[in-house]
Structures are given as structure tokens and as C-alpha cells.
Amino acid sequence: MRRRADARFERWVRRRSPASLPVRFDRHRIYVLPTAFGMFFAVLLLTMGIGALNYNNNPALLLCLMLAGAAVASLLQSQLQLGGLEVHAVGAEPVPAGMPLHLRVHVRAEPGRARRGLRVECAGAATTLSLQDGAGEAVLVVPTARRGWMDPGRIRLSTTRPLGLARAWAYAWADAPLLVYPAPEVAGPPLPQGIGESPQSRLHPAGDDVHHLRDWRRGDSRRAVAWKASARRDALLVREFEQPLGAAIVLDWRALAGLRHEDRIRRLARWVDEAERESRRYSLWLPGQPAIGPGAGSVHRHACLRALALLPGTGDGTR
Incomplete structure (x- = not known):
């Protein structure tokens, strides 16, 4: 029942919130409710007030009214802690499924007002937020389970300052879902052999062929x-060697017909990482899509892993 109530509350709150960042918190977006300690404090004040009136004890009544005024002021101060905050960016670098995702929440604030005790929560992860010069960043370690797009859900900023009697909070949402790469296969066969007539090579100190000459740098071997x-140039020159790597590698979905759907994806993800570590050029062939590559580098790796992450499932609920 609590989960259903939370879901209905989130839908109601999200309708009142903009769909895109930045989100600025004003009095229409900030919610304030007493904490458990605040409820206990209110009951205590009520009991004190009834006793003071019953026994006509003016000093006790005055103390009760002073404490009640302090409590009301703390409600306003809790709201002011969040008032004027602006969540202007939310993002994270893709990670393989099963690895924690480091969700970064960038916040700005109006200068000249101290912000203390700010807490950021999202998808079961929580951390504190400190602002310096009107800006700050909170990093939330969010667990991941499946490849593909991940919606982190609502991001909640809250505080119980200054007295812990009330909790003020507000919500923000990421502009777009976050990408989770497929988990690579733990162990398996090596990379397939390259095909074609485009041999590759890379600079390597243990290579066999001289690639070019360059100026000597500190640390070079004699x-x-x-x-x-x-001697001819009257300046020290150093030989740069190259090591042949063979032709471009083709990572073909069709060549793994004996594996299950998700096992193919994990093996191709592992091969992509291995090809990058070995500085090989490679292309990726997936069903129903044009070939990606050949290429190499971080941009090409991201394109391949993104395509693998967004492949449709088998229809049995696995992703």
C-alpha cells in the first residue's frame, strides 16, 4: 500500500514539475512537514500549554509560546534552505550492467545565503551536498541490474535544518534516461582473426619495423x-618501431549462432573491450542494423556498446 501511495504521489508531483532541466525550487515546489521529533515536540508543547492554562502559570505559558514561536520559525527556515536552489544538470557515464552508476547532480544556489544539511537521494542512494561559491555537485552511487536505458526516477533534495523539527524537500528529474552497457562475458574465446586486405600496425617499442625517426626525449633508451x-643532423634522433596487428576484425552477430541471445551480447561486448585494449580496428555487425565501423577509439567503442545495449530482448523478460 505504501508503494502504491508513493507511486500516486510521484505522478501527482511530476505533473506539477517541468519536464526539462534546469529546475528552480520556489515556494510552490517545496514541501514542508514535521519530523517525528517535531510531532513529539508539538505534543510536548500542547501538554505544557494545557498545564500552564490549567494552573494559571504565566511563566510556563510564556515559555510555551516562546518555544512555539521558535518551532514556527524553524519551519520557515527549513523552507528557505531549499528556496532558490537550482538543479541545472544531471548525468552519468555509462557503465556495464551490474556495476554502480555514478550519478552526478549539479546544483546552483543564490549567493549570500548559507545552505546547510542538504541531502540528495535517488534510486535508493543518498549523499550530502555541500555548496561552495554558490555551486556544488552531489555524486550518487546508483546500482544497475540490466542493460539499456535506465530511468533513475525522482531526485529528492531535503533538509531538516536548523532544529530538526521539520523536513523540507523538493523533487527534480533527469532530462533523459541513462545508458547502461551490457555486462561483458567473464571469460571466453579470444578475438576472431582479422579479414580483408587492410593490415594494421601500431607504434610499439618492441616492434620489428622502423616507422619513423623523431627527436630524442628524456627517458628514451640508448x-x-x-x-x-x-651524426648527419647534429641532433639526437630516436627510431620509432611499429608492430603489425593484421587486418580489421569483424565482430559478427551471425558467427555466434550457437549461443543464446544475451550470451551473444555479452561476448560481443567483451570482444569490443579487448579490441580497444589491443588498439585494433574493428567493425560490429548486428541484426537489422547497418555495420558499425571499422574504427577504433572511445567514440567507436561507445557506438558499438550502445548498439549492443539497446538490442531488443528475446521476449522472455530478459534484457
Whole structure:
């Protein structure tokens, strides 16, 4: 029942919130309710007030009214802690499924007002937020379970300052869902052999062929110095070697027909990472999509892993 109530409350709150960032918290977006300690304090004041009136004790009644005034002031101060805050960016770098996602929430604030005791919560993760020079960043470690798009849900900023009698909170939502890469296979066969007539090579100190000569830099080995060329140029030159790597690798979905749907995705994800570590050029072939590549580098890796992450499931609920 509590989960259903929370879901209905979230839908009602989200209708009142803008769909895109930045989100600025004003009095229409901030909710304030007493804490458990605040409810106990209210009952205590009520009991004190009834006793003071019953026994006609003016000092006790005065103390009760002073404490009640302090409590009301704390409600206003709790709201002011959030008033004027602006959540202007929410994002995270993609990670493989099963690894924690570091969700970064960037917040700005009006200068000249101290903000203390701010707490940020999202998807079961929580952390504190500190502002310096009117800006701050909270990093939430959010668990991931499945590949594909992940909606982190509502981001809640709250505080119980200054007296802990009331909790003020407000909500924000990310502009777009976050991407979770497929979890790579733990162990398996090595990379397939490259095909075609486009051999690759990379600079490597243990290579066999000389690629070019360059100026000597501190830390270079003496064995790599080209002494004859250095004598002609009257400057130290160093040989750069290259190591042949073979032709471009084709990571083909069709070549893994003996594996289950998700196992294919995990193996291809592992091969993409291995090809990047070995500085190989590779292309990725997936069903119903044009070939990606050949290429190499972080941009190409992201394109391949994104395509693998967004492949449709098998229809049995697995992703």
C-alpha cells in the first residue's frame, strides 16, 4: 500500500514539475512537514500549554509560546534552505550492467545565503551536498541490474535544518534516461582473426619495423638512438618501431549462432573491450542494423556498446 501511495504521489508531483532541466525550487515546489521529533515536540508543547492554562502559570505559558514561536520559525527556515536552489544538470557515464552508476547532480544556489544539511537521494542512494561559491555537485552511487536505458526516477533534495523539527524537500528529474552497457562475458574465446586486405600496425617499442625517426626525449633508451642519422643532423634522433596487428576484425552477430541471445551480447561486448585494449580496428555487425565501423577509439567503442545495449530482448523478460 505504501508503494502504491508513493507511486500516486510521484505522478501527482511530476505533473506539477517541468519536464526539462534546469529546475528552480520556489515556494510552490517545496514541501514542508514535521519530523517525528517535531510531532513529539508539538505534543510536548500542547501538554505544557494545557498545564500552564490549567494552573494559571504565566511563566510556563510564556515559555510555551516562546518555544512555539521558535518551532514556527524553524519551519520557515527549513523552507528557505531549499528556496532558490537550482538543479541545472544531471548525468552519468555509462557503465556495464551490474556495476554502480555514478550519478552526478549539479546544483546552483543564490549567493549570500548559507545552505546547510542538504541531502540528495535517488534510486535508493543518498549523499550530502555541500555548496561552495554558490555551486556544488552531489555524486550518487546508483546500482544497475540490466542493460539499456535506465530511468533513475525522482531526485529528492531535503533538509531538516536548523532544529530538526521539520523536513523540507523538493523533487527534480533527469532530462533523459541513462545508458547502461551490457555486462561483458567473464571469460571466453579470444578475438576472431582479422579479414580483408587492410593490415594494421601500431607504434610499439618492441616492434620489428622502423616507422619513423623523431627527436630524442628524456627517458628514451640508448638502443633506440639512430647514431648515423643523428651524426648527419647534429641532433639526437630516436627510431620509432611499429608492430603489425593484421587486418580489421569483424565482430559478427551471425558467427555466434550457437549461443543464446544475451550470451551473444555479452561476448560481443567483451570482444569490443579487448579490441580497444589491443588498439585494433574493428567493425560490429548486428541484426537489422547497418555495420558499425571499422574504427577504433572511445567514440567507436561507445557506438558499438550502445548498439549492443539497446538490442531488443528475446521476449522472455530478459534484457
